[in-house]
Amino acid sequence: MSAPKKSPNSLFLTRENMVLATDLYQLTMMAAYLEFEMSEPATFELFVRRLPRHRAFLVSAGLEQCIQYLSELTFDGDDIDFLRAHEVFANISGRFFERLRAWKFSGNVAGIPEGVPFFPNEAILQIRAPLFEAQLIETYLLSTINYQVSVASKAARVAMAAGDRTCVDFGSRRAHGPQAGVYAARASYIGGMVATSNLLAGKLCGIPVTGTAAHAFTMACPSEDEAFRRYHAAFPDHTTLLIDTYDTLRGAVRATHISGELKGVRLDSGDLAQLSKEVRLILDAEGRDSTRIVASGDLNEYKIRALLDEGAKIDAFGVGTEMVTSKDHPALGGVYKLVSRQVAGVEQAAMKLSPGKATYPGIKQFWRERDDVGRCVRDVMQLASTGAPSPRATPLLVPIFERGECVYSLPDITATRARCQTEIASLPESLLTIEGFGEYPVEVGADVSELMVRLRAEVGE
């Protein structure tokens, strides 16, 4: 029995090391910018090129974690030593590392508040900062936004399918590592879950935490009857019994034997529609009409709708794997692109021309227009300098940072969740189906179109 030679590494992200959670090329480009005194400000927009299949809209999420990151980002001596030791920096002068040592984010940021639906080519974040700074932060912002938007958007679909039934996040064990489970709990709450099973998410975000029981508990007791009795004795007012360990219907009968209030039973396998109807009958026959039926087991929006279409007697859904991995579209392709930069004091719009990867140039604002009853009608992409396309249009991007200082008042997460529900309900009805057949109009303003024509001509490529 010998002690481990190497102490095991947690791979935790911390305030101190998060600055290195980026790609090496961001740092090499920064060094080159400094070397060639390319210090003028530039604007980058973080956006999604196209909707994932079967999504009619995306839901903004992750802004709070981006704010934390930008507010607290610094290089400490350790980070700088690590970079300096990399062979790629062999010819880079000490000035670069000195600059890192003193660095703090000094830029402006605008963003779409969390919980707001948005569409392709609309910037969810817009960063205005010296190239040196704007480049560094790309990777972290993308991974934070890409993931939380994926999950919030998927959760909105799940909630849509469930209608007035409640849905809870049960997905931590299938998320991409333990931090992803916390992110997923938060984002799925914004998107429409009513609670999570993840305690840490509950503690850190202040969202409700709920749970039932696992098969192991039943298996660890002398009998299923005894398992139910014990669990209920420990949690008389909060017991949802898992009844499928041996046989769901026999489990349902046994659940009715407990004395006192039974909050719920959970089905986790088999034909959930059929079983739920039979379990409902068993419960009702024993006067347990207030006992709720919870269902779980690889559920997604399609399965939930199919269950409800079949008349399943399910009151609440536990949703895990499919939601926290956004399984039918596990990678949101958010990108972070240079749209404008100052050259010798003059602003110049920038545009990427690579096949299939062209971008809309210029510093933009995205305007949402609503009809008289508040339903969204269209969005308009215009240069920010152009102003509102109509008096009733409201801007999606709001100020988040000014000169490196956060100027945004973060709402409470329950307010964000409520806003999300209201905003989704105000989308055109054709978007409010899980098939996602509707297409919301995002119009490209004449100013942006003209700029594109001019830039293509200038590049002459």
Add this chain to the structure above:
Amino acid sequence: MSAPKKSPNSLFLTRENMVLATDLYQLTMMAAYLEFEMSEPATFELFVRRLPRHRAFLVSAGLEQCIQYLSELTFDGDDIDFLRAHEVFANISGRFFERLRAWKFSGNVAGIPEGVPFFPNEAILQIRAPLFEAQLIETYLLSTINYQVSVASKAARVAMAAGDRTCVDFGSRRAHGPQAGVYAARASYIGGMVATSNLLAGKLCGIPVTGTAAHAFTMACPSEDEAFRRYHAAFPDHTTLLIDTYDTLRGAVRATHISGELKGVRLDSGDLAQLSKEVRLILDAEGRDSTRIVASGDLNEYKIRALLDEGAKIDAFGVGTEMVTSKDHPALGGVYKLVSRQVAGVEQAAMKLSPGKATYPGIKQFWRERDDVGRCVRDVMQLASTGAPSPRATPLLVPIFERGECVYSLPDITATRARCQTEIASLPESLLTIEGFGEYPVEVGADVSELMVRLRAEVGE
């Protein structure tokens, strides 16, 4: 300009809060175990029920982070206050919270070392601990193992498709949050990448970090020629130029204009097979035969093989999104199941019978048998008490913790990566294709089969 009212939350996992990165029901079951003095030891196995489609094997990864977790897990006062305030614990006596306060993991753990291929129903971790303890850790262990195994297994396929070409992890921006990017860099290195672009993974894990340049750099310079000149001036020995910002072939010609050594060029869009051949001709015509061609852009094992089949002149692949999200199978369904427990001092095997979710009962060992030249022939699942099925069989599970103390000497990650390559090469050749048509035999020992028959009869269900 007002300061934010609420300070933004990082959602970071830390040594201090990781104990809450679990599902509420683990804690409620723990309270019930304590209440009913169910303190005898139990054994849980963490395994995968079936292979993802198109995977012929899985690669073990994530053990180091599980060791760190189990070594350092404690409840602090804050955690306990948070739990105590949850309404579900209203009827739970203070004894439970006192127990948490003093708690440290005291169990035994066996596991499959990292970098070793394994198959369905083989326990990657086997935990022997009082139910109270074994239950708590389920969620965190699952999310850690599920994700790292997914990525290591996918990376092994990517490396297999690339053959003698090198592959690098470029995926951080599409990983499920910033911590997932670090996990992915580590797991994909074990599975066969030669490096990552993620600096933090490089620092924390000691794996090589490489990079090229981004479109933004080219766009921020007065011209592509000037961008290439500047980047090369800053990094004369380590420049890989991204040449597709405007037009790949024109970019290739411009790349040849730089004076001095050019390490590589990167293609990131268009028909990579065709472009790589034309770019190779352009480079060679200018005597740049040592300049390597790197390709990137939503690559996966199938696309890499198709490129090589088309005769693409690509020397290295940057692989991102598809690998770090294991996009074709983004959620590995690892589960953690009770297989045995002591009751009044007598060991009793446990077995779950739910439809499609039945488990193999008993505390098992998994034996790998090889032929004379060291090629794997079959694995055998037997009760651990039975001993080796043949003299040449070697056990997959090795001791990791004994009575709460780590007894495992963690290998260096480069040794783990080397082991992975050797072990994969020793699998039957029918498994070493990206189609994954081969099926490796994992035989269920007669002892396990007999136990199953007996248990089904006993439960009488």
